Amino acid sequence: MLWTVIILFSLLCLIPCWVTLCRTPAMTNAQQSALRVYQSQLKELNNDLEHGFILKSEYDQAQLEIQRRLLKTDQIPPSFATSTTSLPKASIIVTSLGLFCIPLAAMGLYLMNGLPSLPAAPLTPRLAEQEEMSQKVAPYITQLKAKLTTLSMTDPKRIEGYLLLGKIEASRGNLPAAVQAWKEALNQQFDPSLAAQIAEIQTQIDGNVSTDSVTLFRKALDAAPKDVPWRELAEQRIAEYEKAKH
Structure with missing residues (x-):
């Protein structure tokens, strides 16, 4: 047809x-x-x-x-x-x-x-598959969270665990939970790239550049090398915040 x-x-x-x-x-x-x-x-x-x-x-x-x-x-x-x-x-x-x-x-x-023989991928089955996968992963996420609460703030495995938890939540489309997990890792050990990533995702969630996001962007710029690929984006977000403020 x-x-x-x-x-x-x-x-x-x-x-x-x-x-x-x-x-x-x-x-x-x-x-x-x-x-x-x-x-x-x-x-x-x-x-x-x-x-x-x-x-x-x-x-x-x-x-x-x-x-x-x-x-x-x-x-x-x-x-x-x-x-x-x-x-x-x-x-x-x-x-x-x-x-x-x-x-x-x-x-x-x-x-x-091209790929004319490739079957169509309607949205409804893909959403159902994503929901099914999310339900399968939910018990493992609960176990991971419980395990992370038992680790001390000085344990490097705690950082790795929260980074992994953030990736899992982001793959499920749960960006607020991913940001929360990554912030736990950031509080234990500051990483400029992670801070910029958290600030950008938080900006996408809020729909605007918040004060917390600008603070993270500025801290990331101060601690990062001059040639980081996300520097221009961070400076642009800060400029947007200053423009909206005035």
């Missing part, structure tokens, strides 16, 4: 080209063409006189000449001429085949580089 729709829309887009190639050339009356030219000359002559480009005597002389030419148009036989040159039939056929090859070439490129 999808391929049928693609082909139909491709042919529909090519219809104007085929109509232009196959239409009959328009016919033009020679008398009408001459009349339009002389009328245009009279209009231009009047415009030159109004702006002072020519003298009144020059205007009268030129007007008389144009009027004389207008009278001569009555002597032109009412013949017709084509305004456009029609293409030979062979050229029309070759051009039509070339136009028809455009959608074929596009589909060929898609077949070679």
